[in-house]
Amino acid sequence: MSSINKSITELRRKKVFFFDLDGTLYLGNKLFDGVIELIKALKEQGKRYFFLSNNSSKSTSDYLKKLNKLNLNATRENIILSQHPTISYLKKNNYNTVFLLGNESLKKEFIGEGFTLSESNPEIIVLAFDQELTYNRLTKASYLLQKGIPYIATHLDDKCPTENGFIPDAGGIAALLYKTAERMPVVFGKPNKEMLLFKLKEIKVKPQDAVMFGDRLYTDIKMGLDAGITTCCVLSGETTLEMINKSKSEKPDFIINGIWDVLEIFS
Numbered sequence: 218m219s220s221i222n223k224s225i226t227e228l229r230r231k232k233v234f235f236f237d238l239d240g241t242l243y244l245g246n247k248l249f250d251g252v253i254e255l256i257k258a259l260k261e262q263g264k265r266y267f268f269l270s271n272n273s274s275k276s277t278s279d280y281l282k283k284l285n286k287l288n289l290n291a292t293r294e295n296i297i298l299s300q301h302p303t304i305s306y307l308k309k310n311n312y313n314t315v316f317l318l319g320n321e322s323l324k325k326e327f328i329g330e331g332f333t334l335s336e337s338n339p340e341i342i343v344l345a346f347d348q349e350l351t352y353n354r355l356t357k358a359s360y361l362l363q364k365g366i367p368y369i370a371t372h373l374d375d376k377c378p379t380e381n382g383f384i385p386d387a388g389g390i391a392a393l394l395y396k397t398a399e400r401m402p403v404v405f406g407k408p409n410k411e412m413l414l415f416k417l418k419e420i421k422v423k424p425q426d427a428v429m430f431g432d433r434l435y436t437d438i439k440m441g442l443d444a445g446i447t448t449c450c451v452l453s454g455e456t457t458l459e460m461i462n463k464s465k466s467e468k469p470d471f472i473i474n475g476i477w478d479v480l481e482i483f484s
């Protein structure tokens with residue numbers, strides 16, 4: 218695939234680098250080759266970089282701990298998680314009491330942001346990557362959904378890649394609830410382009426000066442295309458060349474084997 222690698226040299230001109238995490242920079246707790254060196258090179262060359270994840274299984278604090286354990290130099294300023302636009306929506310619309318389908322770690326973040334959590338009398342249901350899901354919680358959510366309560370999700374990825382294979386993600390839980398209540402939530406994480414555009418506005422960089430790296434066509438690549446930024450699909454996660462060839466609308470600008478291919482254009 219050397220011809221593919223050759224063409225990515227134009228990415229040298231970009232000012233902002235958005236990186237998806239699962240499947241792009243690491244799998245589980247294992248960083249891909251070249252990641253540390255690439256981040257170091259970007260830093261030295263004065264480039265801005267942001268870590269993006271739809272994975273709302275952890276709070277922002279826990280995510281920072283995980284990324285810094287992997288030596289990724291993450292801060293609150295350069296991490297964008299799907300719960301961030303979701304929390305911002307809840308606050309803007311004055312929701313206080315939330316039924317959160319999410320892990321303990323995320324629940325702590327919501328409480329820290331001032332929300333009250335309730336499974337019996339909430340104003341809205343928020344679906345996240347709930348790995349502590351129980352049948353009892355699904356039952357309560359199903360009853361409320363049938364009563365017409367507002368329903369939103371941090372993200373709707375179908376599955377999450379891990380070292381041993383895929384595991385069900387928020388999209389899988391939403392599909393399960395759909396079978397019962399016939400409702401789907403409004404989504405705030407990827408592929409919602411605002412996840413990139415709000416940051417570009419904040420740092421005053423034009424979309425054409427940014428690039429999005431990701432392993433998934435229907436979230437990472439779609440979001441980049443919708444936001445008008447350059448997209449680069451890595452084949453180290455969910456997507457195969459065959460899937461890209463088959464896709465009608467989600468065609469990345471570049472395709473690379475993995476993030477390690479980018480390192481050579483910066484060294």
Ligand SMILES: [Mg+2]
Nearest residue numbers: 237239240432
């Ligand atoms: Mg990914």
